[in-house]
Amino acid sequence: MIDDLDRRILNVLQQDATLPVERVAALVNSSKSPVWARIRKLREAGIIDRQVAILDAGKVDRDEVFFVTIKTSSHSKDWLDRFAAAIAAMGEVQEAHRLAGEIDYLLKVRVRDTRAFDTFYKRLVAEVDLFSVTSMLSMETLKETTEIPLEAAPASE
Amino acid sequence: MIDDLDRRILNVLQQDATLPVERVAALVNSSKSPVWARIRKLREAGIIDRQVAILDAGKVDRDEVFFVTIKTSSHSKDWLDRFAAAIAAMGEVQEAHRLAGEIDYLLKVRVRDTRAFDTFYKRLVAEVDLFSVTSMLSMETLKETTEIPLEAAPASE
DNA sequence: AATGAAACACTTCCTCC
DNA sequence: GGAGGAAGTGTTTCATT
Numbered sequence: 575m576i577d578d579l580d581r582r583i584l585n586v587l588q589q590d591a592t593l594p595v596e597r598v599a600a601l602v603n604s605s606k607s608p609v610w611a612r613i614r615k616l617r618e619a620g621i622i623d624r625q626v627a628i629l630d631a632g633k634v635d636r637d638e639v640f641f642v643t644i645k646t647s648s649h650s651k652d653w654l655d656r657f658a659a660a661i662a663a664m665g666e667v668q669e670a671h672r673l674a675g676e677i678d679y680l681l682k683v684r685v686r687d688t689r690a691f692d693t694f695y696k697r698l699v700a701e702v703d704l705f706s707v708t709s710m711l712s713m714e715t716l717k718e719t720t721e722i723p724l725e726a727a728p729a730s731e
Numbered sequence: 732m733i734d735d736l737d738r739r740i741l742n743v744l745q746q747d748a749t750l751p752v753e754r755v756a757a758l759v760n761s762s763k764s765p766v767w768a769r770i771r772k773l774r775e776a777g778i779i780d781r782q783v784a785i786l787d788a789g790k791v792d793r794d795e796v797f798f799v800t801i802k803t804s805s806h807s808k809d810w811l812d813r814f815a816a817a818i819a820a821m822g823e824v825q826e827a828h829r830l831a832g833e834i835d836y837l838l839k840v841r842v843r844d845t846r847a848f849d850t851f852y853k854r855l856v857a858e859v860d861l862f863s864v865t866s867m868l869s870m871e872t873l874k875e876t877t878e879i880p881l882e883a884a885p886a887s888e
Numbered sequence: 889a890a891t892g893a894a895a896c897a898c899t900t901c902c903t904c905c
Numbered sequence: 906g907g908a909g910g911a912a913g914t915g916t917t918t919c920a921t922t
Contacts (some may be wrong), residue, residue: 576791584784584786584791587783587784588783588784588785588786589781589783590781590782590783591748591782591783591784592782594913594914594915595914595915595916596914604891605891605892606891606892606893607890607891607892607893608890608891608892610915610916611890611891614916619790620787620790621786621787621790621791622784622785622786622787623785623786623787624746624747624784624785625747625748625749625782625783625784625785626744626745626746626747626748626782626783626785626877626878627741627744627745627748627779627781627782628745628779628780628781628782628783628877629741629745629778629779629780629879630777630778630779630780631879633776633777633778634733634741634778634879634881636879639828641828641830641837657873658873661873661874662873662874665878665879665880666880667874668874668875668876668877668878668879669839669872669874669875669876670872670873670874670875671796671798671869671870671871671872671873672869672870672871672873673798673867673868673869673870674867674868674869674870675867675868677867679873680798680867680869682826684879710830710831710832710834710837711830711831711832712828712829712830712831712837713828713829713830713831714828714829715826715827715828715829716814716815716818716819716827716828716829716836717818717819717824717825717826717827718825718826718827719825719826720783720785720825720877721783721822721825722786722788722791722793722822722825722841723822723823724791751898751899751900752899752900752901753899761906762906762907763907763908764906764907764908765906765907767900767901767902768906771901
Protein backbone atom coordinates (compact mmCIF):
# COMPACT_ATOMS: atom_id res chain seq x y z
CA MET A 575 0.00 0.00 0.00
CA ILE A 576 2.54 2.59 1.04
CA ASP A 577 6.19 2.11 0.34
CA ASP A 578 9.41 3.29 1.84
CA LEU A 579 9.44 6.69 0.13
CA ASP A 580 5.89 7.33 1.33
CA ARG A 581 6.91 6.53 4.87
CA ARG A 582 9.86 8.89 4.72
CA ILE A 583 7.61 11.65 3.40
CA LEU A 584 5.08 11.04 6.16
CA ASN A 585 7.76 11.11 8.83
CA VAL A 586 8.84 14.52 7.61
CA LEU A 587 5.34 15.95 7.35
CA GLN A 588 4.43 14.70 10.79
CA GLN A 589 7.17 16.88 12.17
CA ASP A 590 6.74 19.92 9.97
CA ALA A 591 3.95 20.30 7.47
CA THR A 592 4.98 23.81 6.44
CA LEU A 593 8.01 22.71 4.44
CA PRO A 594 7.81 23.40 0.71
CA VAL A 595 7.54 20.24 -1.35
CA GLU A 596 11.00 20.88 -2.70
CA ARG A 597 12.56 20.75 0.76
CA VAL A 598 10.63 17.62 1.62
CA ALA A 599 11.93 16.07 -1.57
CA ALA A 600 15.50 16.90 -0.62
CA LEU A 601 15.06 15.39 2.85
CA VAL A 602 13.77 12.11 1.46
CA ASN A 603 16.30 11.94 -1.38
CA SER A 604 13.89 12.47 -4.20
CA SER A 605 12.63 15.41 -6.24
CA LYS A 606 9.69 17.74 -6.43
CA SER A 607 7.30 16.09 -8.88
CA PRO A 608 7.17 12.55 -7.52
CA VAL A 609 7.01 13.76 -3.94
CA TRP A 610 4.21 16.15 -4.79
CA ALA A 611 2.24 13.38 -6.50
CA ARG A 612 2.70 11.11 -3.51
CA ILE A 613 1.62 13.71 -0.99
CA ARG A 614 -1.50 14.29 -3.05
CA LYS A 615 -2.30 10.57 -3.08
CA LEU A 616 -1.63 10.24 0.63
CA ARG A 617 -4.11 13.03 1.21
CA GLU A 618 -6.71 11.59 -1.12
CA ALA A 619 -6.40 8.18 0.48
CA GLY A 620 -6.98 9.80 3.86
CA ILE A 621 -3.65 8.52 5.14
CA ILE A 622 -2.87 12.15 5.82
CA ASP A 623 -6.06 12.94 7.67
CA ARG A 624 -5.55 16.63 8.25
CA GLN A 625 -3.02 19.35 8.83
CA VAL A 626 -3.27 21.38 11.99
CA ALA A 627 -1.55 24.03 14.09
CA ILE A 628 -0.25 22.79 17.44
CA LEU A 629 -0.38 25.43 20.14
CA ASP A 630 1.86 25.91 23.15
CA ALA A 631 -0.57 24.99 25.91
CA GLY A 632 1.16 27.12 28.51
CA LYS A 633 1.08 30.21 26.34
CA VAL A 634 -2.65 29.97 25.84
CA ASP A 635 -3.16 29.36 29.54
CA ARG A 636 -4.21 25.70 29.36
CA ASP A 637 -1.37 24.18 31.28
CA GLU A 638 -3.10 21.65 33.50
CA VAL A 639 -3.74 18.11 32.36
CA PHE A 640 -5.89 15.62 34.25
CA PHE A 641 -6.47 11.99 33.52
CA VAL A 642 -9.85 10.71 34.56
CA THR A 643 -10.62 7.01 34.96
CA ILE A 644 -14.26 6.04 34.90
CA LYS A 645 -16.19 2.93 35.84
CA THR A 646 -19.80 2.65 34.85
CA SER A 647 -22.53 0.31 36.04
CA SER A 648 -24.73 0.77 33.00
CA HIS A 649 -23.24 -0.74 29.87
CA SER A 650 -26.24 -0.15 27.60
CA LYS A 651 -25.92 1.29 24.12
CA ASP A 652 -28.11 4.15 25.19
CA TRP A 653 -25.74 5.08 27.99
CA LEU A 654 -22.72 4.88 25.70
CA ASP A 655 -24.39 7.13 23.15
CA ARG A 656 -25.11 9.74 25.77
CA PHE A 657 -21.62 9.47 27.18
CA ALA A 658 -19.98 9.76 23.75
CA ALA A 659 -22.10 12.77 22.88
CA ALA A 660 -21.26 14.49 26.16
CA ILE A 661 -17.54 13.84 25.68
CA ALA A 662 -17.63 15.10 22.10
CA ALA A 663 -19.28 18.33 23.21
CA MET A 664 -16.76 19.06 25.97
CA GLY A 665 -13.74 20.82 24.51
CA GLU A 666 -11.66 20.16 27.61
CA VAL A 667 -11.61 16.46 26.73
CA GLN A 668 -8.75 15.87 24.35
CA GLU A 669 -8.91 12.10 24.44
CA ALA A 670 -11.42 9.48 25.44
CA HIS A 671 -10.78 5.75 25.29
CA ARG A 672 -12.83 2.71 26.19
CA LEU A 673 -10.51 0.30 27.95
CA ALA A 674 -10.35 -3.42 28.46
CA GLY A 675 -10.25 -4.48 32.10
CA GLU A 676 -11.08 -2.91 35.44
CA ILE A 677 -11.43 0.64 34.23
CA ASP A 678 -14.09 1.33 31.61
CA TYR A 679 -13.00 4.70 30.29
CA LEU A 680 -9.98 6.95 30.38
CA LEU A 681 -10.14 10.65 29.59
CA LYS A 682 -7.41 13.18 29.02
CA VAL A 683 -8.69 16.57 30.07
CA ARG A 684 -6.88 19.86 29.50
CA VAL A 685 -7.88 22.93 31.50
CA ARG A 686 -6.60 26.28 32.70
CA ASP A 687 -6.27 25.38 36.38
CA THR A 688 -7.59 23.20 39.17
CA ARG A 689 -10.69 25.32 39.56
CA ALA A 690 -11.55 24.89 35.90
CA PHE A 691 -11.15 21.15 36.31
CA ASP A 692 -13.56 21.15 39.21
CA THR A 693 -16.12 22.93 37.07
CA PHE A 694 -15.59 20.41 34.30
CA TYR A 695 -15.89 17.52 36.73
CA LYS A 696 -19.21 18.71 38.06
CA ARG A 697 -20.53 19.18 34.57
CA LEU A 698 -19.44 15.67 33.63
CA VAL A 699 -21.02 13.85 36.56
CA ALA A 700 -24.19 15.89 36.17
CA GLU A 701 -24.60 14.84 32.55
CA VAL A 702 -23.99 11.11 32.73
CA ASP A 703 -24.35 8.47 35.43
CA LEU A 704 -20.94 7.20 36.47
CA PHE A 705 -20.27 4.44 38.97
CA SER A 706 -16.88 5.69 40.03
CA VAL A 707 -14.54 8.42 38.88
CA THR A 708 -10.89 8.96 39.75
CA SER A 709 -8.99 12.06 38.71
CA MET A 710 -5.23 12.18 38.43
CA LEU A 711 -3.29 15.38 37.94
CA SER A 712 -0.31 15.45 35.61
CA MET A 713 2.57 17.15 37.39
CA GLU A 714 4.83 17.15 34.40
CA THR A 715 4.55 16.25 30.75
CA LEU A 716 7.66 14.33 29.74
CA LYS A 717 6.53 13.75 26.19
CA GLU A 718 3.58 14.73 24.05
CA THR A 719 3.55 14.12 20.34
CA THR A 720 1.14 13.35 17.52
CA GLU A 721 3.81 11.60 15.55
CA ILE A 722 3.46 7.98 14.51
CA PRO A 723 6.97 6.84 13.64
CA LEU A 724 6.99 4.75 10.49
CA GLU A 725 10.11 2.71 10.20
CA ALA A 726 11.71 3.42 6.88
CA ALA A 727 15.10 2.73 5.47
CA PRO A 728 17.41 5.73 5.84
CA ALA A 729 17.09 8.38 3.14
CA SER A 730 20.67 8.01 2.05
CA GLU A 731 22.04 4.87 0.56
CA MET B 732 -1.77 39.07 25.58
CA ILE B 733 -4.01 37.49 22.97
CA ASP B 734 -7.41 38.94 22.21
CA ASP B 735 -10.64 37.64 20.86
CA LEU B 736 -9.65 37.82 17.21
CA ASP B 737 -6.45 35.91 17.95
CA ARG B 738 -8.45 33.21 19.67
CA ARG B 739 -10.81 32.87 16.74
CA ILE B 740 -7.88 32.59 14.37
CA LEU B 741 -6.25 29.94 16.55
CA ASN B 742 -9.45 27.95 16.74
CA VAL B 743 -9.60 27.85 12.95
CA LEU B 744 -5.94 26.93 12.48
CA GLN B 745 -6.15 24.18 15.06
CA GLN B 746 -8.75 22.52 12.89
CA ASP B 747 -7.26 23.22 9.48
CA ALA B 748 -3.90 24.84 8.98
CA THR B 749 -4.01 24.54 5.19
CA LEU B 750 -6.56 27.32 4.67
CA PRO B 751 -5.29 30.38 2.80
CA VAL B 752 -5.11 33.46 4.97
CA GLU B 753 -7.97 34.97 3.03
CA ARG B 754 -10.32 32.13 3.98
CA VAL B 755 -9.26 32.29 7.60
CA ALA B 756 -9.99 36.01 7.53
CA ALA B 757 -13.49 35.40 6.20
CA LEU B 758 -14.17 32.79 8.89
CA VAL B 759 -13.18 35.14 11.70
CA ASN B 760 -14.93 38.17 10.21
CA SER B 761 -11.84 40.12 9.36
CA SER B 762 -9.67 40.65 6.32
CA LYS B 763 -6.43 39.47 4.84
CA SER B 764 -3.80 41.93 6.10
CA PRO B 765 -4.62 42.04 9.80
CA VAL B 766 -5.13 38.28 10.00
CA TRP B 767 -1.86 37.67 8.24
CA ALA B 768 0.00 39.97 10.65
CA ARG B 769 -1.56 38.25 13.63
CA ILE B 770 -0.73 34.75 12.46
CA ARG B 771 2.86 35.85 12.01
CA LYS B 772 2.99 37.24 15.53
CA LEU B 773 1.37 34.13 16.98
CA ARG B 774 4.05 32.08 15.31
CA GLU B 775 6.88 34.33 16.44
CA ALA B 776 5.60 34.31 20.00
CA GLY B 777 5.59 30.53 19.90
CA ILE B 778 1.89 30.43 20.66
CA ILE B 779 1.59 28.48 17.45
CA ASP B 780 4.31 25.97 18.22
CA ARG B 781 4.31 24.03 14.98
CA GLN B 782 2.22 22.79 12.12
CA VAL B 783 1.98 19.09 11.48
CA ALA B 784 0.25 16.44 9.42
CA ILE B 785 -2.04 14.15 11.39
CA LEU B 786 -2.18 10.62 10.02
CA ASP B 787 -4.98 8.11 10.09
CA ALA B 788 -3.51 5.59 12.52
CA GLY B 789 -5.49 2.70 11.09
CA LYS B 790 -4.34 3.37 7.55
CA VAL B 791 -0.69 3.29 8.53
CA ASP B 792 -1.26 0.12 10.54
CA ARG B 793 -0.79 1.55 14.03
CA ASP B 794 -4.25 0.96 15.34
CA GLU B 795 -3.59 -0.31 18.83
CA VAL B 796 -3.28 2.03 21.78
CA PHE B 797 -2.13 0.96 25.22
CA PHE B 798 -2.01 2.99 28.38
CA VAL B 799 0.72 2.00 30.77
CA THR B 800 0.74 3.00 34.41
CA ILE B 801 4.05 2.84 36.21
CA LYS B 802 5.13 2.91 39.82
CA THR B 803 8.77 3.31 40.66
CA SER B 804 10.69 2.72 43.85
CA SER B 805 13.63 4.91 42.93
CA HIS B 806 12.75 8.59 42.81
CA SER B 807 16.27 9.88 42.22
CA LYS B 808 17.09 12.48 39.62
CA ASP B 809 19.38 9.99 37.98
CA TRP B 810 16.59 7.50 37.53
CA LEU B 811 14.26 10.14 36.12
CA ASP B 812 16.88 11.25 33.62
CA ARG B 813 17.33 7.71 32.38
CA PHE B 814 13.60 7.15 32.25
CA ALA B 815 12.97 10.39 30.36
CA ALA B 816 15.72 9.60 27.87
CA ALA B 817 14.36 6.10 27.27
CA ILE B 818 10.85 7.42 26.74
CA ALA B 819 12.06 10.12 24.38
CA ALA B 820 13.87 7.56 22.25
CA MET B 821 10.90 5.20 21.96
CA GLY B 822 8.68 6.30 19.10
CA GLU B 823 5.81 4.14 20.25
CA VAL B 824 5.37 6.43 23.26
CA GLN B 825 3.14 9.30 22.21
CA GLU B 826 2.63 10.70 25.69
CA ALA B 827 4.34 10.42 29.04
CA HIS B 828 3.14 12.17 32.17
CA ARG B 829 4.34 12.24 35.73
CA LEU B 830 1.29 12.03 37.94
CA ALA B 831 0.37 13.10 41.43
CA GLY B 832 -0.85 10.27 43.64
CA GLU B 833 -0.65 6.48 43.63
CA ILE B 834 0.61 6.09 40.10
CA ASP B 835 3.92 7.71 39.24
CA TYR B 836 3.81 7.74 35.44
CA LEU B 837 1.28 7.26 32.70
CA LEU B 838 2.26 6.44 29.12
CA LYS B 839 0.23 6.39 25.95
CA VAL B 840 1.75 3.87 23.60
CA ARG B 841 0.73 3.36 19.99
CA VAL B 842 1.69 0.15 18.20
CA ARG B 843 0.71 -2.07 15.29
CA ASP B 844 -0.69 -4.93 17.33
CA THR B 845 -0.50 -6.79 20.62
CA ARG B 846 2.69 -8.53 19.65
CA ALA B 847 4.38 -5.21 18.93
CA PHE B 848 3.27 -4.00 22.33
CA ASP B 849 4.81 -7.00 23.98
CA THR B 850 8.10 -6.24 22.27
CA PHE B 851 7.88 -2.65 23.41
CA TYR B 852 7.05 -3.71 26.95
CA LYS B 853 10.08 -5.96 27.19
CA ARG B 854 12.31 -3.22 25.87
CA LEU B 855 10.92 -0.77 28.41
CA VAL B 856 11.37 -2.95 31.49
CA ALA B 857 14.83 -3.95 30.30
CA GLU B 858 15.99 -0.35 30.07
CA VAL B 859 14.73 1.09 33.35
CA ASP B 860 13.94 -0.32 36.79
CA LEU B 861 10.22 -0.17 37.42
CA PHE B 862 8.47 -1.20 40.63
CA SER B 863 5.16 -2.07 39.01
CA VAL B 864 3.71 -1.74 35.55
CA THR B 865 0.10 -2.12 34.45
CA SER B 866 -0.92 -2.12 30.81
CA MET B 867 -4.41 -1.28 29.65
CA LEU B 868 -5.59 -1.81 26.10
CA SER B 869 -7.82 0.75 24.45
CA MET B 870 -10.74 -1.05 22.83
CA GLU B 871 -12.14 2.03 21.20
CA THR B 872 -11.07 5.63 20.77
CA LEU B 873 -14.11 7.83 21.34
CA LYS B 874 -12.23 11.07 20.90
CA GLU B 875 -8.71 12.10 19.99
CA THR B 876 -7.84 15.68 19.23
CA THR B 877 -4.95 18.11 19.53
CA GLU B 878 -7.30 21.03 19.71
CA ILE B 879 -7.31 23.36 22.70
CA PRO B 880 -10.62 25.19 22.49
CA LEU B 881 -10.22 28.88 23.26
CA GLU B 882 -13.50 30.45 24.18
CA ALA B 883 -14.06 33.41 21.94
CA ALA B 884 -17.08 35.50 21.18
CA PRO B 885 -18.85 34.29 18.03
CA ALA B 886 -17.40 35.57 14.75
CA SER B 887 -20.62 37.27 13.75
CA GLU B 888 -21.96 40.25 15.63
C1' DA C 889 5.08 3.82 -14.38
C1' DA C 890 8.17 7.04 -12.34
C1' DT C 891 10.96 11.12 -12.89
C1' DG C 892 12.71 15.82 -14.31
C1' DA C 893 11.92 20.42 -16.33
C1' DA C 894 9.31 24.16 -17.31
C1' DA C 895 4.94 27.09 -17.35
C1' DC C 896 1.06 28.95 -14.96
C1' DA C 897 -1.89 30.21 -11.02
C1' DC C 898 -2.19 31.11 -6.49
C1' DT C 899 -0.51 32.46 -1.74
C1' DT C 900 2.29 34.38 1.02
C1' DC C 901 4.77 38.19 2.41
C1' DC C 902 5.99 42.98 2.38
C1' DT C 903 5.31 47.99 1.54
C1' DC C 904 2.61 51.81 1.05
C1' DC C 905 -1.80 54.05 1.71
C1' DG D 906 -7.38 48.11 8.64
C1' DG D 907 -7.10 48.04 3.21
C1' DA D 908 -4.79 47.76 -1.47
C1' DG D 909 -1.40 46.26 -4.44
C1' DG D 910 2.87 44.17 -5.99
C1' DA D 911 7.21 41.24 -5.81
C1' DA D 912 8.76 36.76 -4.52
C1' DG D 913 8.09 32.18 -3.60
C1' DT D 914 5.02 27.86 -3.72
C1' DG D 915 1.76 24.85 -5.31
C1' DT D 916 -0.15 22.80 -9.20
C1' DT D 917 -0.47 21.33 -13.96
C1' DT D 918 1.50 19.87 -18.25
C1' DC D 919 4.91 18.06 -21.19
C1' DA D 920 9.00 15.58 -22.26
C1' DT D 921 12.07 11.86 -20.72
C1' DT D 922 13.74 7.42 -18.87
